[in-house]
Amino acid sequence: MNTVIDTILAHRSVRNFEDRALTREQIETIVRSAQAASTSSFVQAYSIIGVTDQKKKEQLAEVAFNQDYVVNNGHLFVFCADLYRHEIIGEMESVDVLPSIESTEKFMVATIDAALAAQNASIAAESMGLGICYIGGIRNDLTKVSEILGTPNRVIPLFGLVVGYPAKINDKKPRIPLEHIYHENEYNSEHESNVQELQSYNEVVQKYYLERTNGKRSDTWTSQIAKMLEKQSRMYMKGFVEEKGMNKR
Amino acid sequence: MNTVIDTILAHRSVRNFEDRALTREQIETIVRSAQAASTSSFVQAYSIIGVTDQKKKEQLAEVAFNQDYVVNNGHLFVFCADLYRHEIIGEMESVDVLPSIESTEKFMVATIDAALAAQNASIAAESMGLGICYIGGIRNDLTKVSEILGTPNRVIPLFGLVVGYPAKINDKKPRIPLEHIYHENEYNSEHESNVQELQSYNEVVQKYYLERTNGKRSDTWTSQIAKMLEKQSRMYMKGFVEEKGMNKR
Structure with missing residues (x-):
């Protein structure tokens, strides 16, 4: 280091x-x-x-x-x-x-x-x-x-x-484990192992929030991200960027 | 520093x-x-x-x-x-x-x-x-x-x-002068001053290439960039990204 x-x-x-x-x-x-x-x-x-x-x-x-x-x-x-x-x-x-x-x-x-x-x-x-x-x-x-x-x-x-x-x-929020972000030679898109990795990361994130809030917040990562993605935010962006003359063709 | x-x-x-x-x-x-x-x-x-x-x-x-x-x-x-x-x-x-x-x-x-x-x-x-x-x-x-x-x-x-x-x-190529990349409070889109800034940066880039190649290369920045942008490269990108399920809406 x-x-x-x-x-x-x-x-x-x-x-x-x-x-x-x-x-x-x-x-x-x-x-x-x-x-x-x-x-x-x-x-x-x-x-x-x-x-x-x-x-x-x-x-x-x-x-x-x-x-x-x-x-x-x-x-x-x-x-x-x-x-x-x-x-x-x-x-x-x-x-x-x-x-x-x-x-x-x-x-x-x-x-x-x-x-x-x-x-x-x-x-x-x-x-x-x-x-x-x-x-x-x-x-x-x-x-x-x-x-x-x-x-x-x-x-x-x-x-x-x-x-x-x-x-x-x-505090610093715990990131996705290195082995999940970093692939070698081939992307691991195997469905079941991705689900398992997400579940085990959920435990890490939940523990982080519980400890940080004295048990008041217990989000998992997937619940937090799902909630964020459920909202269709900034859907005007495609039109805006095209109107400004970029991302058109 | x-x-x-x-x-x-x-x-x-x-x-x-x-x-x-x-x-x-x-x-x-x-x-x-x-x-x-x-x-x-x-x-x-x-x-x-x-x-x-x-x-x-x-x-x-x-x-x-x-x-x-x-x-x-x-x-x-x-x-x-x-x-x-x-x-x-x-x-x-x-x-x-x-x-x-x-x-x-x-x-x-x-x-x-x-x-x-x-x-x-x-x-x-x-x-x-x-x-x-x-x-x-x-x-x-x-x-x-x-x-x-x-x-x-x-x-x-x-x-x-x-x-x-x-x-x-x-070597390290000379960047666009700070005053041209960095605006304060309002973007300077005034056409003539942009042209002048590009012309004065052209002199810096040309001097850099001339010195580095013993006079063999004398590109300006605008000529180099124009040549690059004239080629319509990677025009498949829009279709590719959409096909992969991103940038669609």
Whole structure:
């Protein structure tokens, strides 16, 4: 082990921050770290929007189920899949880039690029003693988010990332056992062994919640996930992304 | 700065590895690091497939434009967006999870989850003195990749990640200037300033290539990207992903 791996393994999402803004230097170090991530064929298909305007933070928090840490944090970043500048490149170089830009393949490229950058940002922030939390809740209403942040076509805000000085440290939830996430040479899709693995993981998760809540909460993982998936949330997404000119063909 | 940020900023893709396999302990540390990343609503919608079988590695290299580092490396991982176990959860909990699983929203969730995990894996590997390279080339033919790795419906192999002891260290390509990637409070979509930023970045990239190749290569960024986007590559992706039961509604 080493300091880097210790930092990575110590991660837990932080949802309570001290009232202390990040410095310009901290913000730039985080963004430079994000930019150091790999990018598919040097395409750099993402953008990062920092939000410091109080009103905009409140509007974004409203979109994200009123989570107050979207307002109260050291800094709020929004990571976007971004092919806007690539459309301009098409004009500059007189090349028809639209079929490519509008493809599902490039939507995946841009989404992956943005996520790799964001995870670098997260690890960099955590190494500085800061805490982080991803805010998928902004996807509740991306039409609104696009208006708030002024994003044009070919830009999809994917998630927020709040960063700040932790006021409260949460526990670390037990992950799916390594043997279940990690296959070797062939994916194990055998139904019965998958059910068994899920059942044994259920026991681990249930024990975690029971201990953490003095017996008040006893969810299993499968019950928790089933409840979440039963709600058909954000079903507008396909239409929204296509309307913004991505994932169309 | 600190060791973690130094590791992140020192990243360059490695494409030449020593003939030295990773140990089981190294592989497990990398996978555990991947698993420590944030995951949307605890959904853990990804899987990792390690490939050690020589024939499978060769088949995957063939898909990925015959890049020989897909065969010759310390270890080859394939990261997959994975909602297969979530479909089983629906059966176990008698809940109709299909509309949710088949949505564009959950396809994004699974893709982001996998990418966050992969970037943690990359940073962990690099902190151990190993080099890494993402292999987007496996997306040239995911039908073939699915056959080689036996992935079922609701699983999309997104990219490979080769890891190993570097035999050759490449230069670090200059990224888009921070001020262009990072916006504050509002996305700058003003056309003329975007063109100017691209032109000034072109000079940086061209200088980099000229210096690195003793004047033999003089691409600008926009010409390189336009050439890449002009090719309509992997246009089968939309159909493939839908056929696998994701990104459908």
